Amino acid sequence: MAQTNSSPATDSPPVALTIAGSEATGGAGAQADLKTFQALDVFGMVALTCIVSFDPKADWGHRFVPVEPQVIADQLEAEFAAYSPAAIKIGMLGTPATIDTVAAALQGKPSPHVVLDPVLICKGQEPGAALDTDNALKAQVLPLATFVTPNHFESMALSGMDAIETVDDLIAAAKAIHEKSGAVVLAKGGVRLEGPDAVDVFYDGETLEVLSAPKVGEHAVSGAGCTLAAAVTAELAKGASPLEAAQRAKELVTAGIQARVASNAPFDAVRQLNA
Secondary structure (H helix, E strand, C coil), rough: CCCCCCCCCCCCEEEEEEEEEEEECCCCHHHHHHHHHHHHHHEEEEEEEEEEEEEEECEEEEEEEECCHHHHHHHHHHHHHHCCCCCCECCCCCCCHHHHHHHHHCCCHHHHHHHHCCCCCCCCCCHHHHHHHHHHHHHHHHCCCCEEECCCCHHHHCCCCCCCCCHHHHHHHHHHHHHHHHEEEEEECCCCCCCCCCEEEEEECEEEEEEEEEEECCCCCCCCCHHHHHHHHHHHCCCCCCCHHHHHHHHHHHHHHCCCEECCCCCCCCCCCCC
């Protein structure tokens, strides 16, 4: 590869990094993250943690293959040597060994913004392995996050609540997660709550904001959560406040669900439209 000593362009875009798994169909995971970064005019990097492919012969369940920890460490070493990311998104990690590797790399806080999309369940794992991974994520990665974007199930798991059925429940969960983590929280109700609107709750310890948009159908769309967290990451990298980042991400995801990509699978995929 050619070397250059030229100075970087003054109009260079901010750099964002996603640490996430590959999802082969392109609807979620690192693929969705990079498309979101591109749509929001942010230069994206990815450190792959695992390879996930749906199994159409087994009810579209996950086939999960972890990347070797040393390979993950090598990716992160190269990325942090080449760039100083303005924001980092953490998606699927998948194993305690991966979590150890990523947590060690992030201990020095190489970015002012660490957005955790806390993937707590991987259907390709045995229940015991999944529990070990969940516990490691909560213990080692959640404390490093500055912003966390749990979905309905993850909000229950992180808050300790048995059920989230109303907007008030989601508000209580967001407050509990902030209390435990110290991070800004964007708790996603999406289509899981009753009513005509898809509702998410933003809470940073002082500001409480309910973000609402009319539901686009009653079924979840692949990649919506990944895209939301990636959009938050991109907006933070560009200098937006946490609330501004959440609001803009909500708008982008709503538009992406409206323009979703139909598939032969039992789910459609969100489309990352240029902002």
